[in-house]
Amino acid sequence: MFLFLLCLVSLLQIMTINMMTMCKQTQTLPNVPLSIGGGHSHNLLDVLNVHRQKDKVVIVMGATGTGKSKLSIDLATRFPAEIINSDKMQLYEGLDIATNKISPQAQRGVPHHLLGVLDPNADFSADDFCGVTCLAVESILDRDRLPIIVGGSNSYIEALIDGYDKMFRSRYDCCFLWVDVSLPVLQSFVSDRVDQMVENGMVEEVRQFFDPNADYTKGIRRAIGVPEFDDFFRNGPSLDEETRALLLEQAIIQVKDNTCKLACRQLEKIRRLRNKGWSLHPLDATEVYRKRGKEADEAWDRLVSGPSSVIVRQFIYNVKAEVPTNLTAIRVPAAMETAALAAATY
Template identity: 65%
Template sequence: MKISFSASKQIRPLLHIPSTCTQLLRHGPPKEKVVVVMGATGAGKSRLSIDLATSFSAEIINSDKMQVYQGLEIATNKITDEELRGVPHHLLGVIDPESDFSAANFRAMASISLQSILSRRQLPIIVGGSNSFVEALVDVNFQSRYDCCFLWVDVAMPVLHSFVSDRVDKMVERGMVDEVRAFFRSDADYSRGIRRAIGVPELDEFFRVESSCDEETRARVLAEAIDAIKMNTSRLACRQLEKIHRLRNIRDWRMHRLDATEVFRKRSGEAEAAWESMVARTAEAVVSRFLYDSEPAVYGCVMAMRSGARPLMAATAS
């Protein structure tokens, strides 16, 4: 008997991939979330970052080019231990005051801090007035890896200039002159390190003549130095605002503007209430939407947030 065997055609089962999974594969895994708080000097960036960090599970990366240095806590308006409210800070008062710290240095160190914060499942909040540092960090490659929420604390310039002037007077009362005197050198290079900070070059002439002139001259030179500090701080605020407008209008950074002008026009309890209602709560709502405003999509045993939110990060904001 002749037996004929016919080769059977192997049929592979079709692998069905839900459209939602196809979308996830196409776009890749959700990006990690990063909040960036910007604004001119004195606008309330540090205060807002602390408010957010205590409302969400967050740590803060300082991006102020003078506050990264050790020393001159008053002159650089460094946040106090009490104001920190236990929130972990990175790159705050850690660099030798005699060394230079460039935007490239910041980018390298901030990237390390960023990964450290994310590894603990915390929200990184980058805050500071040095927009050149922020721009160096948040380049195209950065935004391809991270989802950024930009918060801009804005105050009308005439109002902010008045506040800055009053703040300088308070810094002098707190001992800024004696603090800066400790950094005075007759051969100092004011283009390097912490001596670039506003308040240090302006007081140079006063320190040179204070021991060799009469009281009237000494008071006049000091007053001129303080006026110069106020003027240069106001000029810094204008430059910072111009840079923010450039980043928003030319670099196309999508920013959530928080107008804090009315806060600065009020006093005591009214100012506190205005900050809470106009700035803090609004910012918390923006960040909450940024992190959580979507339903989780479940793919088998894998859960991803359609907005890219990280489900293990718990929010405590009301």
């Protein structure tokens, strides 16, 4: 019996290492300070328990402006969790207003990974994202916390979930939350949000990144809100005040138009993924955006945050009844670990 267990452990250890190696393959990324501290180790149960439950990962999706970041924070304050950013522009350092990064205050103490960590001029591919995200997920799970991946770059999410011969799906059990807002209501909201971003200093922020020889197809300069101001920054200083104001107005209109187009593309992509067979939990937040103040907050709790918490609780514990709010064993049930250790020392 003892020799059989030793052979089983050796075989499963080889299989586990091979699987993790495939998941963590990525291009070399020099000088990228990723906030995924902590080493990775495999305990006995990881290699001994053939039928162990998959590790849990929550993925929050939705078009720009729908409240994905807010929902991820709500969930991370109700369950011990850490957040991984999957917005390709928010990965870069700088342009916090233009890329609409969540502020440290709004993060409410929840650890965030892959947020503002890349050099503004760096190239970063979907494959790079998959590699560093696998590392971040494992690091979070090693701390017995729930990884929540959130962002609007659905091409990155699709590459992560369906790429690498679907290795991510084979290792992790994924719960997809889709925050949806009707397009006319959302377009009105994002238009108002651009005005607020301008009021908060977006133009001056983007001006600091202006380079007449810049390539708007690389790095953070691909972000909406950067190329639209090129004409204003390039020609504005030599024009009279009225013409300069007109150029600024045109740039802001372009930012609004391009943001609305982005929301349409993101929504189409999510629907395509749903038709592809992805099991998404839709959460209609349209009513939230039709209200203001306390009524909007109440609608958010009732229609989005509350239902999401129920879905995640059921997902984590595999039950529909009320459960404790602490996640003492996201990776494996303690009873299962005790049984495995007892068998190993038999």
